């Protein structure tokens with residue numbers, strides 16, 4: 001079985017060898033039940049992280065049109081306390097964004113300590129769509145892998161838990177989803193002829209994704225290739241992965257909260273002692 005969690009740089013990735021389907025034996029009912037359990041755990045972990053203010057989480061969601069980036073955000077964010085969550089979507093750069101380096105528009109959405117940031121597309125577009133459509137010279141976009149590695153290392157050094165997901169769907173599944181959109185009145189607003197045009201570049205995108213994943217995977221910024229042909233399995237994989245990554249920090253956050261609690265109590269005790277000392281001095285003076 002090819003690996004779907006990629007933590008080492010320059011690993012050989014072949015998307016066509018990775019199944020986009022749920023594993024045998026996995027059912028929608030099982031996945032949804034497990035997702036509900038994970039959702040509660042995620043909420044608790046977020047609460048601890050929010051209070052401790054030592055880490056933050058950046059979830060990067062990449063995938064082809066209709067791969068389910070929005071749906072994943074809806075489900076994951078639905079488990080979280082909105083107080084500590086932001087969502088940023090990255091479309092075609094504006095004129096102002098184009099006047100800056102490619103990370104300028106991204107860096108300002110990086111999460112502050114205690115918070116979650118969910119990215120719908122990201123800085124990776126600058127080595128994906130830009131590469132496939134020759135929107136910048138090769139020499140320029142090639143340098144970006146290094147810039148991305150440095151950027152994510154900087155975030156990690158600051159305490160950001162960086163988690164990157166490629167939502168992996170097949171070409172047939174995409175076609176079905178796009179046709180479905182067209183049929184349903186409630187989803188027709190999402191129709192965009194560009195989605196069909198982009199399908200003509202399927203193989204070039206595959207190559208671009210494989211390179212992006214391989215060149216930027218790191219232990220502090222892993223990629224997960226998510227089998228995403230089933231929405232319920234996709235949600236489960238992402239939730240399982242986020243909770244797994246946060247669990248490693250739980251002890252530290254709980255200890256930080258405990259120390260903060262002790263310091264808070266000590267501060268309160270000192271304040272009360274001071275008040276009562278002042279009262280005694282006053283009554284002696286009378």
Ligand code: ATP
Nearest residue numbers: 065066089090091092093121125126129130135192
């Ligand atoms: P989505 O396709 O993500 O569901 P959408 O159809 O509403 O969203 P937008 O969010 O407005 O579209 O923009 C997404 C489009 O912007 C994609 O086609 C993407 O390739 C393109 N895009 C994102 N970043 C860049 C970039 N740096 N350069 C060029 N195009 C980009």
